[in-house]
Amino acid sequence: MNFNSISVGIFLAIRQIRRANIWTNILIVFVMTLTFLNLVVVGGILVGLIEASVKSNRTHYSSDLFLTNRLEKTYIEGSTKIIKFVEGLPEVSAVTARYVESGRLEAGYKERTRQGDILDNASGLITGIDPEKENEVTELARKVVEGEYLESGDEDQILIGGNLLFKYSPIDSPGLRNLKTADLGSRVRLVVNGNTKEVTIKGIIKSKVGELDQRIFITDRVLRGMIGRTDYNVDEIAVKLKDPAYVGQVKQILIDEGFDTQAKIRTWNEAQPKFLVDIKDAFGLLGDIIGSVGLVVASITIFIVIFVNAITRRKYIGILKGVGVDSFAIEVAYIIQSLFYAVAGTVIGVIVLYGILVPFVDAHPINFPFSDGILVATVSGTLWRAFALLVATIIAGYIPAKIVSRQNTLDAILGR
């Protein structure tokens, strides 16, 4: 290896690329672009499905910091003190507290004709909220797809998660009951803690966040009365920060204050449902496997392109060697050609990715049952994949160049 050989290799490569058939060049670059996009987009969409779910879970349910009752407690003891302290922190933007209790909704009870018939009913978590504070933290009102959001003064109005209505979740299974006959405006019976209250469905929530779509929301004042929670201790506190980057510090402040003995304090990341984390890992792996197959296909494509190119130019390679050009210079020429195709394909791929695909999918998320899928393409992940493609291309270009350039010079010239 010497500088002359590299210089000659570059000289040859530039001219071979420049004077090759333009359509052949375009086709190879197009294949490389598709390969790069395959590497990034397939995995990105798979991860994006879960990432969107995680994002929704954070935005509309847990917010940045999430406090829940400790396992051995039925609620967060000293809730008012904690809420007051958290609200006073300068890093905090808004706080919402929730009362959560298992309960049941019954519909169609007025039309029931026989005593033994099973009532149209569905179980869910009854969640008492301050509608304004809840909306400030989780933008819950945005998730009302039919009807209206709750107001502080509502007495017998509820919001119902779409999963509890057959209309929105058409599953007919004895193990997964939802209300078949209820709809917006229906009068239904709310049964909590042995108390029954007739309420009207004011709005329907469809968020693709499991925790929300399975809940029934009512004003905190009404639920508190139904469950007899006179101490104002709540079950969940969601805290929205002005800058989510400080979530770790705020959590530490609460721990330092000793609140971790009264509540389980978790960041949004720690509060993700475990199944989401597992699916995210599995989809990430699946994306990498599909991407790796794409990488192998790209390598084989480049190998074939360079091999066919080198074989058809075997005679000229022989001539170059015959007139004294080093084999290494010829190999460098082919490696640079391969690199050109890979770099051009990657650059175009990056432009398409960040200029078209990511903004497009952000604006028009892919509609999946459990999330609005986005395309996750982190800069570090994209760079890593671009690097992998370049390395694979260099190897795929080098091997055929080496095979052909090592052939006997005279045999190559004479086509033997």
Added chain:
Amino acid sequence: MNTIISAKKIVKSFHNGVTDQTVLRGVSLDIALGEFVIIIGRSGAGKSTLLYQLGLLDHPTHGTLRIGEVDTEKLSSRERTQFRLSELGYIFQDYALVPELTASENIMIPLLSRGLSKKESLLFAKNALEKVGIASKWKNLPSQLSGGEQQRVSIARAIAGNPKIVFADEPTANLDSESSALVVNMFRTLHKEGQTIVMVTHEEEYTQYADRVVTLRDGEIIDIKRRK
């Protein structure tokens, strides 16, 4: 005589899968510095094979070959390539130009490999093209040149680096008579300037210009005639 090439008992055999075929049968030949030697013979006589051995494009099966002070058998493959680059020039029957490179670039490639800068190489290439009379076509691709012009580019490439010896393998075989005469005249001019030339041809009319004519038959030298 200041010997530049000294070949002793060169044997070249090919194995065709079943039997060995001997193409050169103990050829010995000394060539002096500045000499113009033409090798003639019928088709299959071993002319080109001998030229390839002398020009280090192939390895003889047996025998020794010295070029200048160098025992070529002791050279590694890389050293042979380097030796060809610095000491020898080649002209092939079918011009052997790289199609993606212009006339000047074809000439520049060996010069760049020798470590000359692009600017120097281009200057040398243009000078060489001027010497063979097609300086104006330095930007043309081989496909834009006639056969005669391509062969002249091939000659320019061979001589651009001032090699000690120029080897030419039937350089006029693919050319019309006018172009052939032009090419042969170039060899005469080069020879007059002191260039050592070894040329293979089957066209006897050109032998008049050589210092010596070596006749091969069935892989053996059957005659060496000194013309001048």
